[in-house]
Amino acid sequence: MRRAAVEQWDAGYVRVSTDIQVERDAVQNQIQALEAHALAHDLRLRLYRDEGISAKDTDRPELQRLLADARAGNVRSVLVTKLDRISRSLSDLLDLMRLFEAHDAKFVSLRDNIDTSGPVGRFMLHILGAIAELERGITAERVAEDMKLRARRRKWNGGLAPYGHRMEDGRLQIVPDEAVVLQRMRELFLQRRTWRGVAVALNREGFRTRGWQPEERDGRLVRKGHEAAEWTPTSVKRVLLQLINLGTLVYNRRRMKGKTAVARPAEEHVVVENFCEPIFTREQMDELQRIAAEVARTPARTAASPHLLSGLIECACGTKMYGIYNYVTTKRGRYRVGYYRCRRASHKGTCAAKQVPAAILERAVIEELCRLGLDRDRLAAVAGEAQATIETSLQPLIERRVDVTGELERTRDRLSSLLELAEDRLITKAEYAARKSRLETDQAGVERELANIEVEIASRAAMTIDIDETVRELRRVGDVFDSLEDVIDRRHLLATCLNRVVARPGEIELHVPAFQLLMGRDEGEEGAEKVTSWLQSAAGERAQKQPSKGQNGDKFPGGVSDRRWENYGIPERLDARVGRWYTKAVFNKNL
Numbered sequence: 103m104r105r106a107a108v109e110q111w112d113a114g115y116v117r118v119s120t121d122i123q124v125e126r127d128a129v130q131n132q133i134q135a136l137e138a139h140a141l142a143h144d145l146r147l148r149l150y151r152d153e154g155i156s157a158k159d160t161d162r163p164e165l166q167r168l169l170a171d172a173r174a175g176n177v178r179s180v181l182v183t184k185l186d187r188i189s190r191s192l193s194d195l196l197d198l199m200r201l202f203e204a205h206d207a208k209f210v211s212l213r214d215n216i217d218t219s220g221p222v223g224r225f226m227l228h229i230l231g232a233i234a235e236l237e238r239g240i241t242a243e244r245v246a247e248d249m250k251l252r253a254r255r256r257k258w259n260g261g262l263a264p265y266g267h268r269m270e271d272g273r274l275q276i277v278p279d280e281a282v283v284l285q286r287m288r289e290l291f292l293q294r295r296t297w298r299g300v301a302v303a304l305n306r307e308g309f310r311t312r313g314w315q316p317e318e319r320d321g322r323l324v325r326k327g328h329e330a331a332e333w334t335p336t337s338v339k340r341v342l343l344q345l346i347n348l349g350t351l352v353y354n355r356r357r358m359k360g361k362t363a364v365a366r367p368a369e370e371h372v373v374v375e376n377f378c379e380p381i382f383t384r385e386q387m388d389e390l391q392r393i394a395a396e397v398a399r400t401p402a403r404t405a406a407s408p409h410l411l412s413g414l415i416e417c418a419c420g421t422k423m424y425g426i427y428n429y430v431t432t433k434r435g436r437y438r439v440g441y442y443r444c445r446r447a448s449h450k451g452t453c454a455a456k457q458v459p460a461a462i463l464e465r466a467v468i469e470e471l472c473r474l475g476l477d478r479d480r481l482a483a484v485a486g487e488a489q490a491t492i493e494t495s496l497q498p499l500i501e502r503r504v505d506v507t508g509e510l511e512r513t514r515d516r517l518s519s520l521l522e523l524a525e526d527r528l529i530t531k532a533e534y535a536a537r538k539s540r541l542e543t544d545q546a547g548v549e550r551e552l553a554n555i556e557v558e559i560a561s562r563a564a565m566t567i568d569i570d571e572t573v574r575e576l577r578r579v580g581d582v583f584d585s586l587e588d589v590i591d592r593r594h595l596l597a598t599c600l601n602r603v604v605a606r607p608g609e610i611e612l613h614v615p616a617f618q619l620l621m622g623r624d625e626g627e628e629g630a631e632k633v634t635s636w637l638q639s640a641a642g643e644r645a646q647k648q649p650s651k652g653q654n655g656d657k658f659p660g661g662v663s664d665r666r667w668e669n670y671g672i673p674e675r676l677d678a679r680v681g682r683w684y685t686k687a688v689f690n691k692n693l
């Protein structure tokens with residue numbers, strides 16, 4: 103298509119950064135100025151307006167539409183009233199100018215007397231861009247400094263006073279009623295150790311959160327109101343752990359990115375101790391934080407489960423399994439049998455896995471862990487194998503990195519030769535734009551892949567297996583397990599040396615923090631029947647409920663017969679090998 107056939111117009115870009123009234127008038131002023139200019143110069147003006155958006159980057163819908171039109175060759179010139187309407191960053195501004203230039207669109211800023219069709223205009227543009235950037239940097243810094251200064255001078259920076267306090271004469275003062283609730287909350291948390299438990303108890307005792315009135319300023323709503331509401335686990339946690347309860351103000355924690363708050367790195371926080379009167383002592387706060395950290399590590403619902411592998415056991419389909427008891431009545435009496443069931447199989451029916459008897463699964467796991475802990479050489483062999491597998495798995499990644507790097511270079515070369523083609527007018531602008539955008543998409547994809555590969559390589563290269571530490575932890579299971587009577591303590595012990603257990607037909611996968619083990623069928627004689635004392639004690643426990651069961655040998659504690667092992671496809675004798683599936687989590691010792 104010939105250039106003349108493309109419809110062209112002059113793009114007027116207006117922008118305001120907030121939607122308050124003054125600025126809204128500013129939009130009208132900008133539009134009027136642009137329209138007057140268009141009339142005087144006989145332009146075909148089309149407006150692009152971004153309202154309530156800052157010019158700190160080019161991520162603005164209307165600007166992007168303008169750029170798309172410019173790339174398509176529709177824009178003859180771009181008009182703004184002031185430079186800072188289109189960009190507040192010098193580098194962005196220069197990029198935009200280059201783009202306009204590449205598509206033959208001239209750029210005019212009315213107030214700054216810039217017209218890029220002349221050399222003076224282009225020069226001015228650079229100078230003004232530099233000044234605009236400098237100015238913006240200084241302003242942002244000044245605002246931040248000012249806020250920090252106010253915080254250090256014990257001045258509240260605005261916003262609602264935190265729960266437990268209120269604003270009075272520019273200072274935060276304790277609200278006695280709310281301080282009482284905070285103390286009650288603390289007691290409850292120490293007793294119950296779950297956020298939900300505290301919320302439920304508080305609500306039951308009739309406590310509610312603080313509500314607040316909507317706030318208007320100059321006829322505009324600046325803050326929405328909020329009714330007093332029931333406590334939730336989240337609100338309890340937030341309020342109880344806030345540092346202001348210690349009298350410490352932490353400021354500059356977040357910044358706004360568009361309409362969402364993003365956390366700032368800790369070194370940018372402004373911490374002011376003794377900002378106001380504390381509600382908790384340092385010791386009370388330390389204790390709360392310690393327990394909160396423990397709670398965060400415990401999977402919520404499994405905390406109180408009577409099943410040993412709750413929270414650890416997964417189905418082959420990747421879903422967590424849960425423990426359940428079935429009650430069986432026979433001639434000899436009524437007793438209960440524990441099973442693990444796939445949550446997906448029983449709730450959604452989209453997994454075909456059968457329930458697995460707890461006695462079989464638990465015994466297999468414990469036995470295997472104990473055996474591993476006793477046999478350092480075997481463990482070392484397995485770990486060596488795992489380490490080798492890590493290294494082998496690195497090789498294809500390294501090769502892929504070479505390929506991808508080459509691909510990236512080729513894409514870059516093609517982009518620059520495309521530009522040469524366009525400069526020599528060997529291809530049309532539209533063709534150039536289309537091919538460029540395709541190449542840029544490719545390039546972005548390749549760059550992403552390269553970044554992923556780098557991360558993967560770095561994380562695998564960092565993995566080493568500490569055999570002695572693993573042995574120590576596994577031996578602890580053997581030594582201590584029997585002495586623990588409570589299933590919850592036993593589960594905690596298991597959690598120190600197991601990340602997860604996956605039950606598959608025919609094999610059980612044990613994810614020891616250092617590496618992954620796979621239990622499969624073993625035809626050999628070794629590792630013959632060796633019921634641990636734990637099993638005997640477990641059997642004893644259950645025997646109380648099932649009369650005259652004892653150590654029959656042919657029956658499992660809980661009444662599951664030996665034969666049924668086969669039915670569930672679980673190997674009777676187990677052999678630890680390195681598993682076939684590796685994931686980062688499996689190898690990461692810190693998990």
Ligand SMILES: [Zn+2]
Pocket residue numbers: 417418419420421444445446447453454455
């Ligand atoms: Zn499943």
